[in-house]
Amino acid sequence: MNTEIKNKRKNFICQIINNDFNENKNLSFCTRFPPEPNGHLHIGHAKSICLNFELAYLYKGQCNLRFDDTNPLKENIKYINSIKYDINWLGYKWCGNIRYSSEYFSQLYQYAQELIKQGLAYVDQLTKEQIREYRGTLNTPGKNSPYRNRTIEENMELFKKMKKGELSEGEACLRAKIDMKSDFIVMRDPVLYRIIFTEHHQTQKKWCIYPMYDFAHCLSDSIEGITHSLCTLEFQDNKSLYNWILKHTSVTHYPKQYEFSRLNLEFSILSKRKIKKLIDKKIIDGWNDPRIPTLSGLRRKGYTPSSIKNFCQKIGVTRQNNLIEFSMLEHCIRKELNETAIRTMAVLEPIKIFLYNLNKNHKEKFIVPNHPNHPEMGTHEIIFTNTLYIERSDFKEKYDKKYKRLKLGEKIRLRYAYIIRAEKIEKDQYNNIINIICYCDLNTLGKKPKNNKNPSVIHWISEKNTLPVEFRLYNQLFNIKNPEQQKNFLSYINSDSLTKRYGFIEKTIGEKIQQKINDNNLKLFFQFERIGYFCIDCIDSKKDYLVFNRTVSLRDTWNVKKIKIKNITNN
Template identity: 80%
Template sequence: MNNKKYNNFICHIINQDFHKNKNLSFHTRFPPEPNGHLHIGHAKSICLNFELAYLYKGRCNLRFDDTNPSKENIKYVNSIKNDISWLGYKWHGNVRYSSEYFSILYQYAKELIYKGLAYVDHLTKEEIREYRGTLNTPGKNSPYRNRTIEENIQLFKKMKIGKYAEGEACLRAKIDMHSSFIVMRDPVLYRIISISHHQTQKNWCIYPTYDFAHCLSDSIEKITHSLCTLEFQDNKRLYNWILKNTNVSHHPKQYEFSRLNLEFSILSKRKLKILIDNNIIQGWDDPRIPTISGLRRKGYTPSSIKEFCQKIGITKQNNLIEYSLLEHCIRKELNQTAIRTMAILEPIKIFLYNLDQNHKEIFTVPNHPNNPNMGTHEVIFTNMIYIERSDFQEKYDKEYKRLRIGEEIRLRYAYIIKAEKIEKDEYNNIISIICYCDISTLGKRPKNKKNPAVIHWISTKNTLKAEFRLYNQLFNIKNPEQQKNFLSCINPLSLVKKNGFIEKTLEQKIQKYINNDRNQLFFQFERIGYFCLDYIDSKKSFLIFNRTVNLRDVWNRK
């Protein structure tokens, strides 16, 4: 392949397979468990599987490996389908479920029993764990391991028809309790779960384990290349054992690549659920976590996520990816597509005393300074305006280059003003700043002076109230996944809310985007950052904007 985008070791393997078999019907799949929302790590796998299927003119199935109803939910099924569609991918045929194959999998389990390769065990979960041994000590055989084939068949049938309570019996493979690979020490193949399944309802009370169902489902679907992350490398030994000892007609090939580890982030679904259950985050779509729904709500686009996955590449080396690279990908896109406008997050009032109270000017300003095709919008200028509180400083500081008493500043798209006086309330809080407006400076440099710094502003007669949610890293250390008590690393300033204003002239444009996540609306609030409309919490009467990313590109400067 000449295209660098697909120049990775998996492509080299596939190319060799096509060289050996020019009629190879390339077939892969994306097989999530429906026990949570997808995250950026899943996006890496989604892009790999679907892009390869497109590149090699093959097919990519979407299959839910739904073997544990105690942790699964139909809402997760729907969210996963929505995320994949939002990313722009289409799966081959209908959505598939491992539960569709439960009858077939049951027969394969019986086949192993008839071959003397599986047995019904009555050890408890804790006892099985104890008997399994450790990395340094071998396991020991269960006292139930040497039952006859006929006895195991009868016991397994009893499991199926509900004669045993949950945890009272399970079916285990008979492999080798002294294996150096713990996964091969008589792993559990079937267990009893007395919960209704989201697809099969109460038709079954025994469920195959993920490892048993996964490889056989791949075989049933004629998957040619089973792509997974490195933590399943040892599991491949068990998969191959199952496929070798059952009467399957197709043996998929498994290839492993490194999982995605992202700075300042947790990607474990179990740990993400702990964050939700402890009310540290507000749900699976909280913009502080890198779930696909969280990234979407924060303002990330499908193309920015795909570019990120392409940039990090596919390797066998585990590493911690810089969060700034993810931010670079969305910043690069929004720099081209986001509407430029002004917003005030912490307002302080400016009174331009030399302008009449009825003074009103309308300036037509570009929506993007480098793209005239994005059009223009109007801003209103009057004698009362708001600026950011941080753009005025009362105390003298020679390093401070914005507005202060006796100093000049230029208002973006408008005039140069000079601060002359401060009005305060009884508690010594600044109410307003009295300024002189030099009306001869519209679009002109000041005579015999250096051009002053530029700040943004909004007329008090052109304001629309809004809440601004400033999202920062959820964790205050780079690798919280490594921490035993990851909850102790929470950043208390991961979400800061500000109440301010946007330009009212944008109201009509914004309203049609409320409650419509399929068409996100982005702004670059000048000098502040890139923001998107929160399509879930925003109301027509009260707008909320989420900060997607700040303006400074740290990664690109390295």
């Protein structure tokens, strides 16, 4: 093993791998990413993807993509396609063809028969409820099934009947014969096979018995020659079963399982089962809703592959369960967009400004930078006329000494343009302000005021340079930091998780987007000045109606100098 590998990535898994290479210099390093195709990938999966694929690159090995597709009741080809897309989107390429546990069903069936022939597995005919009852609890040992002592011949015959479809669903299952008094509940005669009369997305109707995840996973790892099987801490107890199955079957390759902490993110749900409940109850729009941290949701919100990989690198790999600040994830995308996003102006809640000392034909064109620090990103043109729009929040009718934006009798500078002074307002019959009448000082373009006191700056858009659009402002979906730990997590939904605004963007910018709206690879990120970072919503946007999602606000709340991580191990 070369010095470069020894010096890189000093997390505990790398230290284990380094030791393995020291013991076997010819080790052919191989890992895998093994998702179950029963939902979309989320930010927690991204951590595992980055770990497995980056290690394969670092140690000049390979990383397989294998779908652990052992439950046709919950799986779907659309999930397979979305998972493939997400991995490619992150920039990773799996080794060779995609693999499926279902490819190995014939071999797994043979291994199950080996266990029966050794007296280490039996066909049980207890109901699901009875199996759960017989299993015991953490404080009480389990008790043996009355079917546990069937002969090898009986078990072989019944298992063949299961395979042929001669027994009904729930009538029988195959269980390992281990120890019903084990301290590890997972070792109390776990179920290895069950009957499911549902067509499988890969094998169609060839099988009606399906291996349990724990049985298929370790044997699939062995068949593929996986050297390091990396999983999260909730599978720590399952390692005993993982090793037991490998030990008692005729496999010739023995992978090693190592566990690391799963990703727990503030204000977020990562359980696919709970995300599906949010979808079924129509609390969110689907797996790609920007309020949930699925990769499709984050992508739609405006997160980039590099920002997600940077986030995964920052949180690192440990064996301690932690609750990661959401602001840390936001920091990663904000830092990137600060360098790459085009600057432009938008008004989310418009109020009209009328500059009375300019005639109605007054029109000026200003060339402004797309990014103040990157001239190579070019420029665009904005129009200045006598009627403008500003943000409603940028004007206050009543005097407030602390208010630093436009107010009656006070001056303000318009971004890239002149200083104006508000002199009076016009209201409708409901007492709503509809016009702010202002004086425009035409001697202040690019100049300091005579009193040398610079007023505050606000953004604006000319009435003749507007394109109406929809803005979607996203906040946290939950109003508590750790909803995953709440059984009634639906009680903590934030009713203000999505706010819609209907305002304007610069027409010159909007028209360029409209020309490309049917481009599936459209990637346009903007900093709407003084508001936040936004991206075009390619799903709901149409050529004649654009929708923008706020990716993140301008303000960074994460402490870059000190990572704040809350330990939740004992919570």
